[in-house]
Amino acid sequence: MKKVENAIQDHYPDDYAWCYGCGRLNKSGFHFRTGWDGEKTVTVYQPDEVHMAIPGFVYGGVVASLIDCHGTGSASIYLHRKNGYEIGDGTEPPRFVTGSLKIDFKKPTPQHVKLTAVGRGEEIHPKKWKIVTEVYAEETLVATGVVIAVVAPSSFTTK
Amino acid sequence: MKKVENAIQDHYPDDYAWCYGCGRLNKSGFHFRTGWDGEKTVTVYQPDEVHMAIPGFVYGGVVASLIDCHGTGSASIYLHRKNGYEIGDGTEPPRFVTGSLKIDFKKPTPQHVKLTAVGRGEEIHPKKWKIVTEVYAEETLVATGVVIAVVAPSSFTTK
Numbered sequence: 001m002k003k004v005e006n007a008i009q010d011h012y013p014d015d016y017a018w019c020y021g022c023g024r025l026n027k028s029g030f031h032f033r034t035g036w037d038g039e040k041t042v043t044v045y046q047p048d049e050v051h052m053a054i055p056g057f058v059y060g061g062v063v064a065s066l067i068d069c070h071g072t073g074s075a076s077i078y079l080h081r082k083n084g085y086e087i088g089d090g091t092e093p094p095r096f097v098t099g100s101l102k103i104d105f106k107k108p109t110p111q112h113v114k115l116t117a118v119g120r121g122e123e124i125h126p127k128k129w130k131i132v133t134e135v136y137a138e139e140t141l142v143a144t145g146v147v148i149a150v151v152a153p154s155s156f157t158t159k
Numbered sequence: 160m161k162k163v164e165n166a167i168q169d170h171y172p173d174d175y176a177w178c179y180g181c182g183r184l185n186k187s188g189f190h191f192r193t194g195w196d197g198e199k200t201v202t203v204y205q206p207d208e209v210h211m212a213i214p215g216f217v218y219g220g221v222v223a224s225l226i227d228c229h230g231t232g233s234a235s236i237y238l239h240r241k242n243g244y245e246i247g248d249g250t251e252p253p254r255f256v257t258g259s260l261k262i263d264f265k266k267p268t269p270q271h272v273k274l275t276a277v278g279r280g281e282e283i284h285p286k287k288w289k290i291v292t293e294v295y296a297e298e299t300l301v302a303t304g305v306v307i308a309v310v311a312p313s314s315f316t317t318k
Contacts, residue, residue, distance in 0.1 A: 020210050020218040028209040030220075050187040051179050053256070059179040060257045061189075061224030068220050097212070098219045102261045 230306025
């Protein structure tokens with residue numbers, strides 16, 4: 001997939017659209033966008049030149065950020081569908097926070113190519129989803145990740 | 160600790176000083192700096208205003224990045240000392256890459272305060288160190304992390 005056409009982040013309420021990883025209103029951020037690809041979820045992102053570990057290779061913290069927001073975005077998509085809704089149908093999607101994040105770096109991630117995070121979600125509790133993600137640089141698997149995403153507490157935005 | 164005076168990243172060779180997380184030569188990066196604090200290692204960082212999850216709280220990907228570079232920097236410090244050297248003694252420190260990264264987010268991380276990553280390192284193989292880290296926002300534990308850091312292969316800079 002070259003581009004995610006219909007992303008859940010496009011439909012987060014404004015209060016939740018400031019994330020440095022995936023917020024459409026954050027001018028400085030990565031703007032990760034996550035949608036369906038068949039029964040899986042996908043986020044496509046090409047890091048900037050400055051996002052390097054050393055020249056030629058992508059910084060692991062950017063890969064971690066991609067997996068993080070892909071995880072919370074995927075959880076939102078899965079729960080939204082479970083609730084009977086779809087991305088962009090006019091209903092407000094649920095918003096998740098990250099409970100835990102585990103990443104295994106398989107190979108150095110080359111710069112100057114698109115990264116594709118592909119995920120599968122599984123409900124492990126009514127308010128908790130596990131998203132297992134693989135990140136590819138073109139066809140090469142460079143990292144795998146597991147995110148435990150938790151429905152954001154209502155207090156999160158009222159503090 | 161308010162500021163790390165003597166950081167290992169100040170002494171990485173130039174080829175390894177471009178990291179978006181901790182490279183002194185990367186003008187756009189976080190500039191994480193890691194040094195000793197007694198027998199532990201410490202990295203102090205105050206996220207920028209844009210590094211938010213939602214207004215008022217720090218983006219988890221920035222906390223993950225802090226734990227990542229704190230891990231590789233700490234591994235470098237520990238191995239350097241094991242080899243008989245200290246930060247800034249004129250010898251080139253060893254450079255690590257991240258093999259895996261595991262983070263548990265304990266509490267939402269408030270913005271506008273300094274974050275302090277405190278770590279302990281343990282050699283688990285001659286080329287592999289485990290760094291267990293706690294991240295505090297002022298006095299509050301907000302995240303814990305485990306990094307498996309691996310000595311960077313010589314091929315890493317010659318590609």
